[in-house]
């Protein structure tokens with residue numbers, strides 16, 4: 618049996634449409650007009666115990682909505698979800714005992730309490746055995762560097778400290794499944810590293826199943842063997858991260874700022890133009906065919922260049938390429 622099973626899962630939000638201004642508000646009050654927003658569109662996947670799956674997509678793709686249906690916070694408008702054999706919404710209490718959820722943009726801890734008081738409360742709510750609790754507290758303090766934070770109220774913590782506290786609080790009852798929705802958003806690299814290390818450790822030592830929502834490709838590369846990519850509510854890829862890396866790791870992008878507008882250019886071998894603006898030219902090239910310096914030399918022999926920069930393709934551009942059929946031969 619899969620740990621998480623999702624079949625034709627959909628969520629349509631009904632939203633009121635309103636014209637601007639007071640007149641619009643009054644009109645909407647008496648003659649409400651509704652609009653459907655399809656946030657998740659007939660998605661299928663299943664996840665086994667112990668997997669660490671990256672659930673990725675650009676802003677607004679439907680990631681959080683999916684997580685909320687998996688955790689039972691939102692009711693699907695279509696399809697089915699099973700988590701450990703249960704309906705997460707109908708069997709919310711039983712489900713809650715087995716899962717942990719972190720939403721990167723808000724805290725679930727008591728704002729005014731010292732962190733250790735929150736943690737003690739959570740331990741009691743989940744009925745964590747006191748001896749085990751002590752062990753876990755020591756372990757987590759070590760990996761997440763919490764020792765100096767235990768007596769600090771959440772409201773006085775920085776974003777990175779809050780997130781570390783949040784993770785400890787979420788995992789203190791040793792849930793079988795952890796949903797992490799943008800856990801590293803806005804954090805610096807050192808905190809990100811620490812958090813990734815902690816997640817890896819939990820997965821390795823306890824076989825915790827992890828669903829990680831992010832638009833940080835670094836999180837994915839370090840943690841996940843498998844990724845599910847969604848775009849505009851639809852699943853567009855479900856498979857190993859290695860395929861994505863092989864397919865897209867091959868490419869690099871190079872952008873040129875030019876002195877004058879570019880009318881024509883002979884495209885260097887192994888490269889293609891992906892963006893041409895009056896004074897900016899971006900090419901993508903295949904690293905197995907050519908090099909950045911060859912492309913740059915070719916472009917600079919043809920037009921006058923003021924500056925140029927190299928970039929790795931980001932998630933948005935990868936998603937666009939998949940959407941345009943880049944993976945269809947697989």
Ligand SMILES: Nc1ncnc2c1ncn2[C@@H]1O[C@H](COP(=O)(O)OP(=O)(O)O)[C@@H](O)[C@H]1O
Nearest residue numbers: 630632654656675676677678679680681682683
């Ligand atoms: N409660 C809601 N009411 C109406 N629309 C919503 C609601 N929650 C999310 N949406 C819309 O659904 C889409 C998906 O949102 P979300 O799941 O939050 O995306 P993501 O987490 O990938 O950024 C967005 O267009 C968003 O505006």
Ligand SMILES: [Mg+2]
Nearest residue numbers: 680681682798
């Ligand atoms: Mg989100």
